[in-house]
Amino acid sequence: MAYQSTGVDFRTRLQDWIPKLVLSPSLAAMLIFVYGFIVFTFYLSFTGSKMLPSFDLVGFENYAKLWNLSAWWVAVVNLMIFASLYITICTAIGLTLAILLDQKIRGEGVLRPIYLYPMALSFIVTGTAWKWIMDPGIGIENSMHLWGWTSFQFNWIKDRDMAIYTVVIAAVWQTSGFVMAMFLAGLRGIDNEILKAAQIDGASNFSLYRRIVIPMLRPAFLSAFVILAHLAVKSYDLIIALTGGGPGRATELPATFMYSYTFTRNSMGIGAASAVIMLMTIAAIMTPYLYAELKEKS
Amino acid sequence: MAAVEQDTAVRTGGISRVFIYGILLIFMLFYMMPLFVMVANSLKPLGEITGGNMMALPEVWTLEPWRQAWSAAQIGVEPTGLKPYFLNSILMVVPAVVISTILGALNGYVLTKWSFRGDKIIFGLLLFSCFIPFQIVLIPMATVLGKLGLAGSIPGLVLVHVVYGIGFSTLYFRNYYASFPTELVRAAMIDGAGFFRIFWRIMLPVSGPIIVVTVIWQFTNIWNDFLFGASFGGQSQPMTVALNNLVQSSTGVKEYNVHFAGAILAALPTLIVYIIAGRFFVRGLMAGSVKG
Numbered sequence: 001m002a003y004q005s006t007g008v009d010f011r012t013r014l015q016d017w018i019p020k021l022v023l024s025p026s027l028a029a030m031l032i033f034v035y036g037f038i039v040f041t042f043y044l045s046f047t048g049s050k051m052l053p054s055f056d057l058v059g060f061e062n063y064a065k066l067w068n069l070s071a072w073w074v075a076v077v078n079l080m081i082f083a084s085l086y087i088t089i090c091t092a093i094g095l096t097l098a099i100l101l102d103q104k105i106r107g108e109g110v111l112r113p114i115y116l117y118p119m120a121l122s123f124i125v126t127g128t129a130w131k132w133i134m135d136p137g138i139g140i141e142n143s144m145h146l147w148g149w150t151s152f153q154f155n156w157i158k159d160r161d162m163a164i165y166t167v168v169i170a171a172v173w174q175t176s177g178f179v180m181a182m183f184l185a186g187l188r189g190i191d192n193e194i195l196k197a198a199q200i201d202g203a204s205n206f207s208l209y210r211r212i213v214i215p216m217l218r219p220a221f222l223s224a225f226v227i228l229a230h231l232a233v234k235s236y237d238l239i240i241a242l243t244g245g246g247p248g249r250a251t252e253l254p255a256t257f258m259y260s261y262t263f264t265r266n267s268m269g270i271g272a273a274s275a276v277i278m279l280m281t282i283a284a285i286m287t288p289y290l291y292a293e294l295k296e297k298s
Numbered sequence: 299m300a301a302v303e304q305d306t307a308v309r310t311g312g313i314s315r316v317f318i319y320g321i322l323l324i325f326m327l328f329y330m331m332p333l334f335v336m337v338a339n340s341l342k343p344l345g346e347i348t349g350g351n352m353m354a355l356p357e358v359w360t361l362e363p364w365r366q367a368w369s370a371a372q373i374g375v376e377p378t379g380l381k382p383y384f385l386n387s388i389l390m391v392v393p394a395v396v397i398s399t400i401l402g403a404l405n406g407y408v409l410t411k412w413s414f415r416g417d418k419i420i421f422g423l424l425l426f427s428c429f430i431p432f433q434i435v436l437i438p439m440a441t442v443l444g445k446l447g448l449a450g451s452i453p454g455l456v457l458v459h460v461v462y463g464i465g466f467s468t469l470y471f472r473n474y475y476a477s478f479p480t481e482l483v484r485a486a487m488i489d490g491a492g493f494f495r496i497f498w499r500i501m502l503p504v505s506g507p508i509i510v511v512t513v514i515w516q517f518t519n520i521w522n523d524f525l526f527g528a529s530f531g532g533q534s535q536p537m538t539v540a541l542n543n544l545v546q547s548s549t550g551v552k553e554y555n556v557h558f559a560g561a562i563l564a565a566l567p568t569l570i571v572y573i574i575a576g577r578f579f580v581r582g583l584m585a586g587s588v589k590g
Contacts (some may be wrong), residue, residue: 018493019412022353022404027420033461034427035437044437053441097325100318111322113576114329120572120579122522124538129332129547132339132554133352143353144425160380177329181580234431237524258433263529268437275433282526286429294422 011224038279062273072274074249078164083232084251085168087212091221092229099209101180102187102212112184115177123174127241130170131157160250163243167235167251168241175231179224186220187213190225194276226289230282248278253280340364340559344390346556362411363555367563371556372547373540380560382542387567389445389452390536395516402467402512403462403505409468409495410475411483412517421472428465437461443530450532458530466519467512470543470585474508475501507578514575515582518568 048058066072097115101108118126133139136155144152156162190213198208236255243251245260254274262271339347340363342356350357367378405424431580439458440449447452478501486496525534535543541564545557572579 015487015493019408022493023408023420026401026405026424026468029461029464030424030427032434034430034443035423037435040438041434052438065324071446093325097322098323103318103319103341105322105520107311111326114326116571116576116580117333117569117585118329120518122524122538122568123525124522124542125561126563128541129336131545132557133332133335138347138554140350140352141525143351147349173329173332178583181492181583185584230429237538238572239529240524241545246545251563255431257431259436259529261438272437275431278431279434282429282431283426286426289426290422290429294418294425 012187014228029298041272041275045269045272047269047272048272049272051268053265053268058269062269064279066209066270069270071252072254072257075252078251079232079253081164082167082171085165086232087225087228088173089168089172090179091224094224095183095214095217097176097180098183099213101184103202108209112181113266115180116172119178119179123237124241126174127171127238130166130173131242134169136168145152152186157243160247163250165248167238168243171232171235171238174238175228179228182224182227182248183217183220186217190216222289226285229285233278233282233285300588319324324497331388336558336562339555340367342555342564343550344553350499356541363553363559364523364563366553366556367544367559371544371553371560372550373543374547380537380544380563382513383535383537384563385575386452386531386534389458390455390534391517391520394456394463394520395513396458397464398467398516399509399512401464402469402500403471403509404497405468406473408472408477409472409502410478411480411496411501412493421468421469424465424468428469432462436529440529450534450557451528452534453527457533458526461525462526470508470512470515470582471505471587474505478504507581508577510578511585513580514571514579517571519570520581545571 009183044053045062046057047054048056061282101111105111113181128199134154134157136142136158141152141154178236182297192201194212198212203211234255235253239245239256245252258271258274258278259275261267261274339352341359343358343360343362350576367380369381370377371379373380373383409421420465443449443454448457473476480527482500483496483533487561491499522538523536524538525541527539541560542558
């Protein structure tokens with residue numbers, strides 16, 4: 001009996017191992033290049049690394065220095081302004097467009113792809129286009145003047161106090177269509193029997209949306225928030241292409257701060273500390289969401 | 299009352315119809331405007347931009363800015379145009395997309411049909427890795443690429459994009475295969491089919507749509523990447539980095555028309571994919587955000 005099953009055993013054993021072997025290169029890559037690197041950067045943030053990684057521990061010195069740097073505070077405050085406006089405006093535009101598009105619109109098939117195409121572009125392309133569109137010398141301001149509105153002023157991109165809002169404009173242009181698509185998918189998933197019943201009860205269109213439809217879109221709101229928040233924290237390319245962090249330091253974000261402190265200012269320890277803070281911010285947003293998503297499925 | 303076909307359409311009168319179409323059209327103009335500006339101004343002589351209206355169509359139509367952007371503009375120190383960088387991007391994107399898609403398909407297959415203890419944790423770790431800010435890996439990656447002798451090379455960029463692309467490609471295939479009946483796989487196992495045979499004969503033939511979604515997603519992301527290209531590109535910079543160098547160059551006259559032509563060249567591959575397969579592009583976006 002025993003010798004009969006050895007052949008089968010070997011085969012099943014092998015079959016047991018093959019899936020794990022197939023998964024192992026990806027697993028190894030992930031453990032090294034993602035989690036190993038996170039640990040490494042975390043470690044570096046406690047060292048006195050300057051131009052190259054070094055391993056002399058200095059405790060929390062880098063974090064203390066970081067939070068005393070006005071450049072870091074500028075980046076953090078900018079991120080708060082940018083993220084809150086970006087998330088709010090994208091959600092508002094996305095929801096409005098989705099609701100309006102869902103009213104049996106003729107030409108929906110044409111409008112939807114037009115709203116969404118910016119998402120296919122690189123932030124560098126978006127940044128380049130908006131950089132010159134918002135340039136007071138050749139862009140919208142100039143066009144308005146040529147059309148006869150000579151007092152029109154739009155020089156935010158050159159204005160230290162307003163430049164961060166030009167980043168919001170370009171970023172909203174790029175992503176709001178995507179948020180529209182998320183809400184539209186949510187709307188299309190709502191059972192219309194509920195709505196019909198409410199309509200028969202005499203609910204007005206406005207209260208129909210406020211009381212019934214929008215509360216039912218909760219999952220879409222949550223997804224939109226998480227996606228937009230994590231995009232905001234990661235924003236780097238758009239800043240580089242649109243303003244280069246300027247004028248002065250007016251549009252620096254944590255991502256551009258990290259890059260310049262690490263690679264051009266030779267303060268790798270501080271750069272690593274700022275990267276750790278970015279990661280923690282995103283982890284605080286993503287982990288509960290991903291956990292809930294995974295739990296729901298199983 | 300007309301039958302309500304679309305889920306949340308409400309009864310609206312003539313005036314509010316006009317209002318709705320009005321808003322939708324205004325937003326259409328908002329989204330189209332930058333594309334119009336890029337195309338129109340890439341076909342103008344420079345003088346018409348600096349001395350004219352950016353929102354107007356060209357008076358003299360010219361393809362010269364396109365030729366300049368493609369093969370003559372100064373990028374960094376060399377007057378090569380964007381052509382060599384376009385080729386760099388292609389050489390980087392094709393292998394990175396192929397490898398990450400194949401690995402994603404195999405991982406998704408293992409995680410759904412050959413589940414084992416701990417597979418949930420592995421998937422959770424992979425999923426989280428999709429969303430990390432890449433600043434957290436830049437320093438060690440620079441060190442490791444240097445040690446491997448891959449710094450500033452196309453293979454180095456391919457490695458980086460594969461490593462950070464596996465998370466999403468696995469996510470897509472896992473969610474797709476999860477809804478595929480496991481009984482069929484069981485039945486094939488009882489018939490004596492092995493791991494690869496089942497993958498090849500049963501899973502792959504039904505994987506068409508998800509392969510398209512994954513390839514498009516990876517292609518768009520990798521083509522559009524700037525951070526890794528700028529950090530590790532060295533002599534093999536991709537298109538996005540070259541475009542940025544072209545636009546930001548501080549020497550000489552700012553040739554806006556060439557910048558716009560270059561921007562369109564950088565956008566063209568992903569835009570074409572979007573136009574041809576927009577449906578799949580949207581599916582990828584949604585699958586990457588609203589899982590399930």
